[in-house]
Amino acid sequence: MMGSGVAIKMAQPCTGGGAAVAAAAAPEFSLASCAAALEAVLGGRDGRVWFKESSGRNLRSRDWIAPRGALSKLYPQGQVPGDLIERLLSEYGHRLYIRSCIQTGAGLVIHLDHPALFQQVLSNLPLYTRPLKSVLPKRKCVILNCAPLQGSRGPESMTINHLRTILLADHLAEVLRQQGYVVRAVPNLQQNAGVCKFLRSFGVNWTSSLETVSDDRKVSDFKKILSESVYTECGQMDTLSNQTCLTLPKGVGYKVNLRLFLKEKELEGYDTNLNVALVQEETLRQVAELQNTVLQVDAADQCTAIHVVGCEEEFQQQKIDVLWRILSSETDRVTQRHLVCGSVRTKGEHSHLSAVQYFQFRKSQMLEASVMKYGNIVQGDSWAEIINNMTSAVIKFELLATSHRNPLNLDLAQGVNISTKGTRSGAFVMYNCARLATLFDHFNNSVEKGLYPRFPEISQLNFPVLREEGEWLLLYNYIIPFREVFVQITHSMSSTKDIHLNVNSETLCKFLVNLSMDFSSYYNRVHILGEPLEHLFNQMFTRLQLMKGLREVFHTALGTFHILPPSQL
Structure with a gap:
């Protein structure tokens, strides 16, 4: 059964070619601001009322709809009072390019002024086809740490899981740059390395240089910090009489109690099995590069370090996260986040x-x-x-x-x-x-x-x-x-x-x-x-x-x- 059939239309829609100057001067039309304005007039506190149509079949008859079921929670029998519809049109009709607002059996439906919107949008394409750079109170910097590129892994040892994670990091870096973020990608690769040549096949130009900078001094500082840290159970600076330290695996310099640190700092969200870290020199070099990258960021900038990692390496990356917190007070101004990639399951004769x-x-x-x-x-x-x-x-x-x-x-x-x-x-x-x-x-x-x-x-x-x-x-x-x-x-x-x-x-x-x-x-x-x-x-x-x-x-x-x-x- 149809509703009251109330139809309120905007007068004098802008449809002719001669009004292009007016359309070009009009503000950018945004679906998000349109939805917000519609909800402000008729929306309820318990959820959305208005829905944008998208299918070709529904767009033949309407552009927005407030379904009768949603409206019935707000108004008797889902019938919106005429004065509210008039208010919506008087306050937002011109800005939202509303041609008509009609009460039907399906609910309250809105038809937009299609010719006017074609004119506004197609006369101002750069406003709609270029990402909007955020107007931020503070400049935001993101350090993207792509875990599969850490270490000396060559292209021959790179798995499809690694490739998925790398391509995700590269895509996210570009999306963030398009929105006005300052993005710094780590690790810095050696320019002529095989992995760089392989990634260029995908158009990926990861941060690289002819020669990687040595972090020997920073690594040495970290070793000293660990040798004196209350969280270090044993390490290189201990006496040989310490039998516990003699059991450290080859190449491991320190055994660090991460669980104690997490408990004292009341840090949540980490794997409950995170206990100790067996720290190798390569791990310290990774932390040193992260630390040096933070030092290049202006102190006034809001800084986030995103560890992009495959699920099989997530546990190890959390250890590096916590170890970095132990080694540097600079992490107090860095928010660390982990972007974890699911595994790739292959089938077929080439799996x-x-x-x-x-x-x-x-x-x-x-x-x-x-x-x-x-x-x-x-x-x-x-x-x-x-x-x-x-x-x-x-x-x-x-x-x-x-x-x-x-x-x-x-x-x-x-x-x-x-x-x-x-x-x-x-x-x-x-x-x-x-x-x-x-x-x-x-x-x-x-x-x-x-x-x-x-x-x-x-x-x-x-x-x-x-x-x-x-x-x-x-x-x-x-x-x-x-x-x-x-x-x-x-x-x-x-x-x-x-x-x-x-x-x-x-x-x-x-x-x-x-x-x-x-x-x-x-x-x-x-x-x-x-x-x-x-x-x-x-x-x-x-x-x-x-x-x-x-x-x-x-x-x-x-x-x-x-x-x-x-x-x-």
Whole structure:
């Protein structure tokens, strides 16, 4: 049964091309601020009332809904008083681009002014396609300690578990930089080391130098601190008569009671089995590098050290965390967090592969798929670069599209297809990004041939011609909320005090996959580059402007993975 049918509409919506100057001057439209404003007027104290629609089917009839079930907890029979609706429209209608607010059997529904929002967003694309740098009262510095890169591990001993952790650390570093954080990555690698060369295959340029700086003096200072510490049960400075110390394993310099320290400092969240640490010189060098990195941070900056570590090495990393606290008072101004990666479970005849062999295996599959699709033209340096970049994308989406907290099941069977037809793959994302590149190449070539005029000024476009269902879906679900996606990734950075940090590292992968699916559906259905007829040019240009926004979203998001956007199919 329908409700009262109350429909209140905003007057004089901004829909014409001549209002582009007004739209460009309007403030940025944000779904988050829209939700907050709607909740402020009609929301309840016990939870959300308003929900943004996202499916194509629901977007045909509404953009926001406050379901009747939620409203019935606040108003008799779920009927919102007319004066509240009028207040919502008078206070927020213009700023939120609300065209109408209607009470229906399903609840209170809002229709936004689509032409005005197309105009506002597409006239100001940089506002929506570039991550928003946080305005912070204090500059925030993050020290990213990638545990699998510590020590002298070479690429031949790197596992797929290690690779997943490294790629996660690299992605997080770029996401944080995009949001205005100062990021310092440790350890500092030797530039010509094999591991650096291997990581460059993935576009990962981890901190490196021609020669690593020696920390001998700092290590020596740490040894002295440990020899005098009340938490050291025995060590190098003890007398030979101490029989307990003679039982230390070879290479171990000190035995340190971590449990006592944790109890005295009342530190929580650590593994309950954490007892003692058998400290080797390599461990002291790791702590020394962390310490030196903190000393490079301005004392006024808010500093967080994030240990990015695989679950199999988490226990050892907690020992290093506590040992660092014992060795340095500087840790009082550093918040230490642990970002733990779940294990990679492999199956298939190639389940035993190392990280290097895994890369070569996927690369051979990508080469085979490309030859099957394009034939003998797949050869030479340019194709080698394309194959390498596609392989990197495939692997990154395989390893990062699942929440870092969860184990990952990886199928390494020979027959598994990684072609562009798999809609959940990095190859599919790259294929659709390449479609956009090809689209603009065709347009530019047609302009050079005189078939189309050059792209006009944005103020000359008439945005009401964007009426196709998929066009609003692409703007509303992907371009408008893109900045907020970045915020979702690192939301927990300041929302919890637990030593374990959980970030939504899979967010951008899923976002790009969903974008690719909806863009592909639209692209297959709509002919963007129309006939070279003057009366069709405005529709073509407005659609191309929408495609420009999608292209920028693809490029910005892929950039956080250090994936080079493809320039051709």
